[in-house]
Structure formats: structure tokens, C-alpha cells
Amino acid sequence: MNQTRRNVLKAGGGASLYALLAAAGLLQPDAALAADWNQKAFEAKNLKDALGALGAGTPANSNDIVMTAPEIAENGAVVPIGAVSKLPGTESISILIAKNPTALAASFDIPAGTEPAVSTRVKMAESSDVYVLVKAQGKYYVTKKEIKVTIGGCGG
Amino acid sequence: MADPMRIRAVAKDGIVSVKILMSHAMETGQRKDEAGKAVPAHFIQQVSATWQGKTVLSATWGTAISKNPFLEFSFKGGQKGEKIQVTWTDNKGDKRTDEATIN
Numbered sequence: 001m002n003q004t005r006r007n008v009l010k011a012g013g014g015a016s017l018y019a020l021l022a023a024a025g026l027l028q029p030d031a032a033l034a035a036d037w038n039q040k041a042f043e044a045k046n047l048k049d050a051l052g053a054l055g056a057g058t059p060a061n062s063n064d065i066v067m068t069a070p071e072i073a074e075n076g077a078v079v080p081i082g083a084v085s086k087l088p089g090t091e092s093i094s095i096l097i098a099k100n101p102t103a104l105a106a107s108f109d110i111p112a113g114t115e116p117a118v119s120t121r122v123k124m125a126e127s128s129d130v131y132v133l134v135k136a137q138g139k140y141y142v143t144k145k146e147i148k149v150t151i152g153g154c155g156g
Numbered sequence: 157m158a159d160p161m162r163i164r165a166v167a168k169d170g171i172v173s174v175k176i177l178m179s180h181a182m183e184t185g186q187r188k189d190e191a192g193k194a195v196p197a198h199f200i201q202q203v204s205a206t207w208q209g210k211t212v213l214s215a216t217w218g219t220a221i222s223k224n225p226f227l228e229f230s231f232k233g234g235q236k237g238e239k240i241q242v243t244w245t246d247n248k249g250d251k252r253t254d255e256a257t258i259n
Contacts, residue, residue: 037201042218078222105220119228122220
């Protein structure tokens with residue numbers, strides 16, 4: 001998030017643009033910033049680059065993140081993934097698929113009052129480790145699970 | 157304009173659980189059509205849900221989310237009869253907002 005804001009500042013040539021955006025209400029912390037689409041992270045080809053672009057570096061493994069996903073996915077086009085964080089102060093939950101053409105599948109911002117639990121369905125190009133990355137109290141934690149895909153899904 | 161979302165929001169014990177089914181092709185940009193030409197990427201990038209003017213979930217998505225995306229989450233505080241709004245925006249700038257009443 002900070003990086004994006006810095007880019008905006010750089011592109012706009014300084015404080016005047018920032019003031020303008022702030023005045024227009026575009027920089028409200030929980031509206032505008034939460035909605036930023038992190039292009040660098042979503043276009044990262046591998047897990048390490050995606051984690052780097054998210055600012056997660058090398059996250060610590062945690063048993064307080066529960067991933068609900070099948071061991072074997074018959075159809076790689078539709079793989080249900082559920083993620084629950086038991087870490088106090090969970091701010092965001094991201095899903096990353098190591099062997100997909102782009103590793104980052106989704107990031108969810110969890111505002112106060114929202115349960116740190118999301119479910120969705122993702123595409124997997126091939127059997128791969130799937131990671132759930134949680135940001136809690138400013139620190140990053142991760143858990144992983146290998147999901148085997150019997151029919152490829154990227155493209156469908 | 158894309159088809160409406162199907163949104164189900166149910167309040168129980170002070171927690172509202174929300175299930176959303178969106179209608180979207182979610183093209184990855186990797187697929188080729190019958191003529192062998194790459195189909196351009198077309199996918200939802202941002203999703204947000206609001207209740208009483210407060211954002212209760214915001215998400216950013218890449219191409220790996222399945223076609224006709226499904227999303228489930230829950231939040232504290234909603235009551236029966238109140239409304240929630242869900243908005244998505246895709247990479248071509250298309251946008252759709254739908255509203256549902258909490259049951």
C-alpha cells in the first residue's frame with residue numbers, strides 16, 4: 001500500500017497532487033487504499049516475487065491459519081478454497097498458487113467487525129502448493145497445502 | 157452490462173453470513189480461441205461489500221479466480237431487513253453493483 005502511494009506521489013511530482021487527491025476524498029484510508037489493485041503483485045510470475053510485491057518477504061509458518069481445500073481437485077478450473085485465520089488482529093488474507101502462471105490469486109482486506117474467514121473458488125493450472133498468507137498486527141504468516149489437479153484448469 | 161449477482165445474506169446470532177455468486181467470464185488471457193488467437197484477459201479486479209455505508213469486505217483479484225466467481229464471508233452487527241451492497245470492477249472498467257436484504 002505504501003509503495004503505491006509513493007508511486008502516486010512520484011508520478012504526480014509531489015505534494016500538490018496528494019493534497020488534491022486527499023481533498024477529493026480519494027485517499028481515505030479504508031475506502032481508497034483498500035481497493036488498490038496491486039499490479040506488481042498480481043503480475044508476479046512466481047511465489048517469491050508475489051510475496052515480495054505484497055511486502056510479505058519471508059512469512060513465518062503458522063498453525064493458526066486453517067485452509068479448507070480438497071487434496072485432489074478433479075477440475076482445476078474450479079477449486080474451492082476456504083481460509084480462516086485465528087491470529088488476533090488479522091488485517092488481510094491472500095491466496096497464492098505457486099505453479100500458476102501468476103502466483104497471486106486474491107487478496108481480501110478484513111476490516112474490524114468482519115470475520116477473518118473467506119471462501120472462494122480458484123483456477124489451478126497444475127498440481128501445486130497453495131498458500132494462504134495472513135497479515136496480522138503488521139506481520140505476515142503463511143500456511144500451505146499441496147493440491148493435486150487431475151484436469152488442468154487455466155484457460156477454462 | 158453483465159448479469160446481476162446472486163447475493164444471499166443471512167443474520168444469525170449477531171453475525172451476517174454473505175454468499176455471492178457473480179456472473180463473469182474471468183478470462184485469464186492465456187486461453188486461445190478456435191482460430192488460435194489469444195483471448196484477451198477480462199476479469200474482475202476489485203470487489204467490495206458495504207453495509208450501512210461501512211466497507212465490510214474489500215478484495216482484489218487476479219486471473220486465477222474461477223469463472224462466475226463465488227465468494228463467502230461474514231461480518232458482525234447486521235440485522236434482518238438491512239441492506240448490503242456489493243460492487244465489482246473488472247480490468248476493462250466494467251462495473252456492477254447489486255443490493256440484497258439481510259434475512
